Structure formats: structure tokens, C-alpha cells
Amino acid sequence: MRVLMFGWEFPPHIAGGLGTACEGIVKGLAHNGVETLFVMPHASGDEDQSATTILNASDVAVQNVSSTVEEFINKVKFMYVDSNIVPYVDPDEYFDAIEKMRREGLTQTSVGFGQKFNFSGKYGANLMEEVSRYAQVGGTIAMQHVDEFDLIHAHDWLTYLAGIAAKELTGKPLVVHVHATSYDRGDEKHMDTRVLDIEKRGMLAADRVVTVSDLTRNIVINKYGIDPAKVVTVHNAVDFSGRENIEVERGVKDKVVTFLGRITFQKGPEYFIDAAAKVLKRTKNVRFVMAGSGDMMNRAIQQVARLGIADRFHFTGFLRGAEVQKMFALSDVYIMPSVSEPFGISPLEAMRTGVPSIISHQSGAAEVLKYALKVDFWDVDALADDIYALVSYPALTAFASQQGFDEVNDLKWNGATAKLKKVYESLL
Amino acid sequence: MNKSVCLYFQVHQPTRLRTYRFFDIGKDSHYYDDFANRTILKRIAKNCYLPMNELLLAAIKASKGKLRLAFSISGSALEQFDRYAPEVIESFKALAATGKVEFLCETYYHSLASLASPSEFQHQVNKHKAAIEKYFGVTPVTFRNTELIYSDAIARQVYDLGFKTILTEGARHIMGWQSANYVYSAASKSAVRLLLRNYGLADDIAFRFSDKAWNEWPLTAEKFAQWLVDAEGEIVNLFMDYETFGEHQTADSGIFEFMKTLPAAVLAKDMDFVTPSQAVRKIKPVAELEVPDPISWADEERDLSAWLGNELQQEAFNKLYRLSEKLALVGDSDLWADFGHLQESDHLYYMCTKFFSDGEIHKRFSPYATPYEAFINYMNVLSDFIIRVNYAEQQN
Numbered sequence: 001m002r003v004l005m006f007g008w009e010f011p012p013h014i015a016g017g018l019g020t021a022c023e024g025i026v027k028g029l030a031h032n033g034v035e036t037l038f039v040m041p042h043a044s045g046d047e048d049q050s051a052t053t054i055l056n057a058s059d060v061a062v063q064n065v066s067s068t069v070e071e072f073i074n075k076v077k078f079m080y081v082d083s084n085i086v087p088y089v090d091p092d093e094y095f096d097a098i099e100k101m102r103r104e105g106l107t108q109t110s111v112g113f114g115q116k117f118n119f120s121g122k123y124g125a126n127l128m129e130e131v132s133r134y135a136q137v138g139g140t141i142a143m144q145h146v147d148e149f150d151l152i153h154a155h156d157w158l159t160y161l162a163g164i165a166a167k168e169l170t171g172k173p174l175v176v177h178v179h180a181t182s183y184d185r186g187d188e189k190h191m192d193t194r195v196l197d198i199e200k201r202g203m204l205a206a207d208r209v210v211t212v213s214d215l216t217r218n219i220v221i222n223k224y225g226i227d228p229a230k231v232v233t234v235h236n237a238v239d240f241s242g243r244e245n246i247e248v249e250r251g252v253k254d255k256v257v258t259f260l261g262r263i264t265f266q267k268g269p270e271y272f273i274d275a276a277a278k279v280l281k282r283t284k285n286v287r288f289v290m291a292g293s294g295d296m297m298n299r300a301i302q303q304v305a306r307l308g309i310a311d312r313f314h315f316t317g318f319l320r321g322a323e324v325q326k327m328f329a330l331s332d333v334y335i336m337p338s339v340s341e342p343f344g345i346s347p348l349e350a351m352r353t354g355v356p357s358i359i360s361h362q363s364g365a366a367e368v369l370k371y372a373l374k375v376d377f378w379d380v381d382a383l384a385d386d387i388y389a390l391v392s393y394p395a396l397t398a399f400a401s402q403q404g405f406d407e408v409n410d411l412k413w414n415g416a417t418a419k420l421k422k423v424y425e426s427l428l
Numbered sequence: 429m430n431k432s433v434c435l436y437f438q439v440h441q442p443t444r445l446r447t448y449r450f451f452d453i454g455k456d457s458h459y460y461d462d463f464a465n466r467t468i469l470k471r472i473a474k475n476c477y478l479p480m481n482e483l484l485l486a487a488i489k490a491s492k493g494k495l496r497l498a499f500s501i502s503g504s505a506l507e508q509f510d511r512y513a514p515e516v517i518e519s520f521k522a523l524a525a526t527g528k529v530e531f532l533c534e535t536y537y538h539s540l541a542s543l544a545s546p547s548e549f550q551h552q553v554n555k556h557k558a559a560i561e562k563y564f565g566v567t568p569v570t571f572r573n574t575e576l577i578y579s580d581a582i583a584r585q586v587y588d589l590g591f592k593t594i595l596t597e598g599a600r601h602i603m604g605w606q607s608a609n610y611v612y613s614a615a616s617k618s619a620v621r622l623l624l625r626n627y628g629l630a631d632d633i634a635f636r637f638s639d640k641a642w643n644e645w646p647l648t649a650e651k652f653a654q655w656l657v658d659a660e661g662e663i664v665n666l667f668m669d670y671e672t673f674g675e676h677q678t679a680d681s682g683i684f685e686f687m688k689t690l691p692a693a694v695l696a697k698d699m700d701f702v703t704p705s706q707a708v709r710k711i712k713p714v715a716e717l718e719v720p721d722p723i724s725w726a727d728e729e730r731d732l733s734a735w736l737g738n739e740l741q742q743e744a745f746n747k748l749y750r751l752s753e754k755l756a757l758v759g760d761s762d763l764w765a766d767f768g769h770l771q772e773s774d775h776l777y778y779m780c781t782k783f784f785s786d787g788e789i790h791k792r793f794s795p796y797a798t799p800y801e802a803f804i805n806y807m808n809v810l811s812d813f814i815i816r817v818n819y820a821e822q823q824n
Contacts, residue, residue: 251454252815287811289450301800305743311811314450315804326451 001424002035004149004166006138006159010040010047010054017345018179021212022155024239026052028417034424037149039141039162041134055145057137128194131158138162139169146170151427155179157195160202167205173427176206183219184266184340200224208423212236212343213364234420235368236343237413240352246322248329255286255391258331258355260324260346263294268337268360268377273300275337277307278384279391286312286391291327293318328353332397333390337377338363347372351408356400358386368411371403432663432702432710433656433694434623435497436572436595437670439477440538441469441505442774444795448805453812459766464795466512473513476674481519483684487691488526495691496528496701499670500572503536503552503559504772517563524564530703531560533568533591539771540735542573542582543722544749547756552768553589569593570704574773576625576667576725577732580616580718587617593708595667598624599723599730609661611711615718621708622717625667625725629655634668638681649686653693662711663702667725727782735776740803745776747810751817758820766813770806778802 005026009019026036030051038052047054142152142165151173154163160176167174182191182199203209203224209231211217217233220226257279259272269290276288290300290313297315304313319327328334334350334357341363348365350357351372359366360377373390375382390397446461488495501520509516523529535541536556541549553571560568571591573582578596586594598608603624614620632652636642644651656664669676677683694701702710726734736742748770755767778794779802796802 249455251452251456251812253454291450298798298800301803302739305739305803308743308746310740310743310803310807311747311814314453314808314811316450317801317804323451330451 001033001421001428002037002149003029003424004142004145004152004172005036005038005052006134006152006154006162006166007038007040008155008158010038012046018156020239020345021179021236023048023051024237024413025417025420027239028237028413029420031414032417032421034417034421036153037145039138041130041137055141057134057141131161131198134159135161135165139165142166142170151175151424153177154202154206157199157202160198160205164202164205173207174205175208175210175423175427176202177210177212178203178216178220178342179212180342181216181219181223183223184216184342186265206230207427208232210234210420210423213367215340215362215364215367216342232419232423234416234423235364235411236345237411237416238345238348238352238408239413240409245353246325246329248326250330252287253285255332256289256330257286257333257335257387257391258289258291258327258350259335259337260291260319260327260350261336263290263292263297263300265296266338266340267294268339269294269296269300270303271337271377271380271383272335273303273307273313274380275335275383275387276313277309278380279387280309280312282388283392284312286387288313289316289327289331290314291316291319291324324349325353328355331355333358333387335383335387336360336363336365337375337383339377341365348408348411351401351404354401354405356390356397356404358383358390369404369407371400371407373400429662429710431656431659431661431699432707433699434663434665434667434702434704434707436532436665436667436704437497437499437672438572438668439499439505439670440502441465441472441508442538442772443504443508443769444468445775445805445809448808448812450808453808454815457766457812457816459809459812460769461795465508469508469512472671472675473509473516475679476671477513477516478519479679479684480670480673480687481516481523483688485519485522485526487688488523488528491691491695493526493528494695494701496530496703496706498530498532498570498703499523500532500534501560502534502538503556504538504769506559506563521564524566528703530570530705531564531566531568532570532572532595532704533557533560534572535574537768537771538574538773539768540574540577540732540745540773540776541771542577542585543732543736544745545752546585548749548752548771549585550589552771553586570595572596572667575734577722578622578719578724579722580614580720582722583614583616583620583622583719587614587620592619593621593623593704595623595665595704596625596719597723597725597730598626598665601730602717602719602723606715606717607661609659609664610714611663611708612715612717613713615716618716621713623663623665623704623707624717625665626659627725629659629664630666630668633666633683633686634672634676637672637677637683637686646682647686649689649693652686652690653697653699656694656699657697663707733782734780735773738779738781738799740779740781740799741776744779744803744806744810747807747814751814754817754821757824758817760820763813763816763820766816770810770813775802775806779806 007022011019011023029036036052039055039057041057152163152166153175154160155177156179163174182196203226209220209226211220211233214233217231220231221228261267263269304310328350334355336344336347336359338360343364347357347359358373361374362377366374373386444461444464445459533556535552541552557568570593571586572595576596608624608626612622637647673683722732723730778796779799781799
């Protein structure tokens with residue numbers, strides 16, 4: 001079985017969790033005997049291709065694209081997208097990436113597109129242009145490789161248009177994989193209807209919709225009105241192979257309680273801060289760290305200052321690669337108080353480092369992690385209680401740490417992709 | 429009685445902090461960006477301190493001693509001169525040797541200690557006084573608080589420390605119909621004389637000099653001297669940052685030529701130059717000035733909002749000064765030095781979020797991209813410092 005897969009990023013050059021998940025999926029599929037042809041907008045050449053063949057969409061000249069694709073593309077009108085719209089992608093990172101591509105002249109291929117864009121100079125506008133161009137190139141690639149795959153698999157809304165184009169041109173079945181939805185990115189009033197439209201279009205065009213959790217599956221069914229019969233949950237896993245726990249020297253004697261992720265509405269940073277203030281009223285030997293950046297960061301800093309806990313509550317800014325591992329290694333408790341989290345891979349990373357985690361019931365990860373402590377995101381008192389317990393009762397900490405470590409080591413992509421393979425088989 | 433002109437220039441350089449990450453807390457207690465501090469100091473020495481000192485020395489000689497002026501040099505600046513540009517100290521010494529230059533006293537670390545802790549304030553004032561005596565061989569008798577911050581309560585504290593003259597801002601909301609061009613006395617301590625900055629005329633030089641959109645551009649010494657003549661009152665106090673000359677107003681704006689010709693232009697119009705201590709001997713106070721809430725020379729508001737206006741600044745300020753009592757029990761000179769440098773008002777200034785009016789000026793002087801970054805970095809440093817203070821306290 002061979003799959004044409006559309007992704008947006010792939011390690012080592014990733015801005016968020018999507019690329020990591022894609023790598024786990026193609027490796028797991030390879031283990032299960034499924035070949036993949038992985039397409040991404042801009043490959044750098046240093047991606048690990050042992051489990052898949054990576055096609056760089058930036059290398060493909062768009063010629064003789066069928067009118068179907070052009071017509072299809074022309075229906076998509078985007079002018080401008082607000083920040084905070086990109087799943088898994090840190091806005092700053094994305095902007096940097098786009099700027100780099102622009103300097104290298106790679107966006108040249110977007111001319112002759114039959115559609116005019118207002119270049120605002122902001123990444124949002126560029127992003128929408130990229131998404132549309134990717135669809136056009138995706139269609140071309142599908143035609144060029146039409147004999148080399150049995151079905152199409154597209155990851156998240158950024159690639160749905162490419163998936164639809166490929167399906168329309170080749171007539172092969174389409175699977176869309178929902179890693180996040182617009183409903184996870186903000187409240188309904190502030191949603192970008194154009195993104196919403198792409199998401200819905202992708203789900204409707206798809207023969208199967210794969211969701212990363214039952215939480216997301218419910219959103220797909222209830223909010224997007226998709227037929228439950230074609231929506232399947234395949235929980236995320238995590239690949240820890242080749243990972244060694246790094247040794248770090250601790251500078252502070254206090255227990256360290258960490259939040260790591262984008263500081264956005266979706267992640268519930270304010271609940272973490274309120275809980276920190278409550279814990280600090282009862283015990284002093286604890287520090288709180290908010291690692292990451294995002295559009296709620298300045299508000300978070302003000303909240304910390306207002307509560308008068310800034311000498312015990314630290315911000316690190318955006319962390320990269322090894323710094324993330326270092327941060328986990330320095331932590332005693334990990335918190336993910338997300339308001340809405342399709343899955344949430346970070347507590348798995350924490351638990352793999354032996355750090356007990358407290359996560360919200362409103363996360364997909366809560367469906368698979370038995371040994372994480374769970375609270376409702378809005379229940380600050382419960383969160384504070386759990387933090388206090390984990391920093392104060394060593395027996396609990398040791399238990400959660402050991403059981404959690406064993407648990408996440410069993411969550412392998414081989415199992416998850418075996419389920420994915422069954423989804424493929426049902427379409428052939 | 430002929431009208432007097434009182435020139436006073438503020439010399440200060442902050443001890444900028446390095447990028448200090450959460451990961452450094454408890455491990456690395458060097459807080460300062462030595463490279464940036466050295467680079468910036470050397471640049472300003474070359475553009476401003478050295479050429480301007482030379483110009484003033486020549487002007488004092490050319491005027492046969494009739495040009496007089498005052499400096500206040502913060503302890504933080506003196507330390508940086510010592511370390512990176514000792515020739516600047518030598519050139520100030522040469523000015524001191526003319527006997528026509530008065531050196532004022534302030535808080536050693538250019539801090540807000542006057543608002544936080546009477547004992548810390550006293551400590552820093554005495555430390556600065558000692559430094560001026562050591563470097564320039566004179567004992568300061570006039571006081572100017574950080575950023576000309578002043579209130580009735582501060583006047584009492586300053587008087588208790590032995591000073592009878594204080595420089596502050598002629599803030600409009602304090603002066604009302606009264607003119608800043610007279611000598612006043614403090615309402616809370618009538619023996620204290622107040623000299624008030626004429627912000628209009630001072631800012632004509634400090635801010636507007638090179639502004640080509642200004643309808644008075646270009647400003648000549650002749651024209652400016654006539655404005656001084658036309659100003660009502662007995663004294664015009666031109667207080668400004670020394671970095672105005674060659675740094676804020678660059679050499680190509682003609683600022684040096686202006687200052688070179690200003691003394692003769694002023695003297696030709698039958699006015700004289702006085703230092704602050706001469707001013708209060710020569711001119712009697714006309715009224716008492718009541719200042720219940722602190723004023724300063726900063727921004728439109730002329731209050732404390734540039735340093736303590738938002739909750740970030742208040743949090744940093746409160747967490748820092750909460751350490752005073754613990755530190756008093758610890759006799760560690762390294763800790764005291766860091767405590768001093770962390771008190772520099774500049775660190776709080778960088779956290780100012782008044783972005784839309786005076787924010788431009790704040791941004792120009794800040795090493796940080798945003799006030800939030802300034803806060804995070806400062807609190808990380810302070811967190812390490814608190815660990816050291818607590819440790820030292822336990823050792824005692």
C-alpha cells in the first residue's frame with residue numbers, strides 16, 4: 001500500500017507538533033508495511049528519509065495545471081488572516097520561515113496564479129497565499145506521481161486544499177487528518193471563517209476523517225456536521241527512540257512547576273497563574289515557570305505582577321530543541337491546563353522525563369493517560385490542590401513519576417498507525 | 429539686580445543587565461552586560477563627555493571665569509568611567525580645578541531610594557558625597573534627586589542629611605500662575621531653597637535644537653540669549669542631561685558651536701552665570717512651594733509614572749526594596765553593590781508601558797524590545813539576587 005501524504009513541516013525544521021506527529025506517522029506506517037510519499041511546501045534536504053520519500057513542493061514548477069484545479073483555486077478568496085490562526089505554528093517562527101523563503105525567492109512560483117493578493121507584509125496574508133499555492137503544486141505532484149500511490153492523506157487545514165486537488169485530479173480516496181480545529185484556536189466570535197471554510201470543505205471532500213482524540217471527533221461531528229460514520233479517532237503517540245534523558249544542574253533548590261507551550265487562550269495560561277498564586281500562599285518552596293511565547297504573554301506577565309508573585313514566577317520566552325528538554329529536566333511538576341486541546345503531546349514528553357503531569361479534562365491526552373492527574377481547566381482550586389500535593393507528598397510524586405514513565409513508553413506510533421492502516425484498507 | 433543663568437548638567441549611565449535567563453537563576457550571579465556598557469560608554473565619551481568638557485574648559489577660560497556651571501555625576505557613571513574611560517574623570521577634574529564648577533550630590537546609584545527607604549536613601553546620599561569628595565576634592569552642598577524627583581517629604585529628608593538647596597522641576601501643576609524663574613523655599617522646611625528647572629527654555633536646547641520642523645530652527649546663541657533676557661524673573665535654570673551635547677543632539681546639528689558662543693552672548697546682555705549654591709546666596713526666596721505628591725522632570729506628567737506607573741514596575745520595585753531589611757543584617761559588600769545597581773531607576777524606566785506619547789523617548793533609551801522583556805529579565809536577575817540574600821542571611 002502506498003500513500004501520497006501532504007504535510008506542512010517535517011523534522012528537523014519544525015515550528016510545532018505537527019511535523020513531529022507526521023514523522024511518527026510515516027515511520028509507524030513504514031513499520032506496518034505502508035509506503036508514503038511525503039509532500040511538504042519547503043523541504044530543506046536534511047529531513048530523515050529512511051521511512052518515506054520527501055517531495056519538496058518548492059521544486060515543482062507549475063505547468064499545464066488542469067482547469068479543474070485553477071477553477072477550484074479561484075473559488076478560494078483570501079486576503080488577510082489574523083495571527084493565532086496557524087495550528088502548532090508559533091507566529092514568530094512562521095514569520096521567520098516565510099521571510100527566509102521570501103529572501104530565497106521561493107515565492108516566485110506563486111505568480112501566474114490567476115488571483116491577486118494584497119501583500120500586507122504580515123505573515124497571515126503570506127500564509128494564505130502559501131496554502132493556495134500548495135494546493136496548486138499538490139495537484140501537479142499528484143498527476144506526476146499518479147501511478148505511485150493508492151490513496152491521499154492530508155494533515156490539517158493547511159494541506160486540505162492540496163488533498164482535495166489531488167483527489168479531484170486522480171479520483172483516489174482522500175483521508176484528512178484533524179490535528180486541531182478552529183474551535184481549539186479561539187472562541188467562535190473571533191474565528192476566521194475562511195479557515196473554517198477550508199476545514200469543512202476538506203472534511204466533506206474526505207472519504208475518511210481521522211481525529212487525534214474523541215474530543216476532536218466530537219467537534220468534527222457536532223460543529224462541522226460531518227457524518228459520524230466516516231470519522232475515526234486515532235490517538236497520537238510519541239517516538240522516544242534515540243532520546244537520552246539529559247543531565248542538568250539545577251540552580252534553584254525549590255520545586256519547579258512548569259507550563260510549556262504557546263501562551264494563547266487555548267492553552268489556559270491564566271488558570272496556571274491563578275493556581276500558582278494559590279499554591280504560593282501555602283508554601284514558599286516552589287517556583288513556577290511559563291515557557292513559551294504567544295499573544296497572551298503580555299497579559300500573563302501583567303497578571304503575575306498584579307498578583308505580586310513575580311519573584312517566584314518566571315518567564316523563559318520561546319524555547320528551542322535542547323532547551324525544551326532542559327526545561328523538562330529541571331521540572332518537578334508539569335501542567336497543561338488547556339481550555340481546548342485536540343491532543344497535547346507535551347505532557348507525554350514531561351512524563352517520559354519522569355515529571356508527573358497535571359492536565360485538563362479538556363485535552364485529548366486525558367483520554368489516553370491514566371497516570372496523569374486530571375482537573376477541569378477552570379477549576380483553579382483543584383489545580384492548586386494537585387500542584388500542592390505533588391510538591392509536598394513524595395510518595396505521590398514517586399508513584400506518578402514511575403507509572404507515568406512506563407505508561408508513555410507504551411504509547412507507540414506502531415500501534416497508532418496499525419489503526420490508521422485499517423482506515424486505509426477500508427477505502428480500497 | 430541683573431538676571432542669572434544657572435546651568436546644570438546631569439551625567440549618568442545605567443549599568444545595563446545582560447540577558448539573564450531562568451536557567452541562570454541560582455547558577456550565575458554576574459548580572460551585567462559588560463560589553464554593551466563598555467561600548468556605549470566609550471561611544472558617549474567620544475561623542476559627548478570628552479569634547480564637551482574640553483569646550484566648557486576653554487569657555488570658562490575665555491570668559492575669564494565668568495562662565496559657571498554645575499554637574500551631577502551618578503556613582504554608577506563614575507564607576508563606568510573608572511573602568512572603561514578614566515580620561516573622562518581626568519577631564520572632569522580639570523573642570524573642577526577651575527573652581528567655577530559645582531558638583532552636586534544625588535543618590536549614588538541614581539535610584540528611587542527616596543521613595544522607598546529612608547535608611548537606604550541616606551546610605552546612598554552619603555556614599556555619593558564621599559565619591560565626589562574622593563574624585564574632585566570638593567564637598568557637595570547642593571542636592572538633586574534622581575530625575576529631579578521632589579516632594580515635601582523628600583525636602584525634610586534631604587535637609588536632615590545636611591543640604592539646604594535642592595534642584596527640581598518647575599512642573600506646571602505645582603507652579604500654577606507662579607514662575608519657575610525665582611528662588612523658592614520648601615513648605616515643609618523653610619530653610620531649604622528650591623531651584624526650579626525652566627523646562628521650556630531647557631527643552632529648546634535639549635529636545636528642539638535640531639528639529640527642523642520647529643519654527644525657531646535654527647536656534648542661535650544670540651536668539652537664545654535674547655529669550656533669556658525676555659524671560660520674567662530673577663534666574664533661569666537650564667537643567668538638562670549632559671548627553672544632550674553630541675549624543676541626543678549630534679555634532680552635525682551645530683550644538684557644539686551653539687554652546688561655544690552662548691556664554692559670551694549671555695554675558696554681553698548683562699546677565700551672569702551662577703552655580704546653584706551661588707544662586708541661593710545671591711537671590712532671596714519669593715515664596716514657599718508646597719509639593720505634597722512627588723514630581724519629577726520626566727514626560728508630560730512630570731510625576732513618577734515613568735518608573736512606577738504600571739503594575740510591572742510596582743512589583744519589581746516592591747520586591748527589590750523588601751530586601752532592605754534583610755540586607756541590613758548582612759555585611760557582604762558584593763551583595764550591597766548588586767543591590768545598588770539593581771536600584772538604578774533605569775531598570776524600571778525600561779518597563780514603562782506609556783507607549784503612545786512619551787513612549788518614543790522611553791524606547792529610544794531602552795536596550796529591550798518591549799517593557800515586558802525588561803520586566804522578565806529584571807525579575808530573573810532579582811530572583812537570583814534574592815536567593816543570595818537569603819543564603820547570606822542563613823549563614824549569619
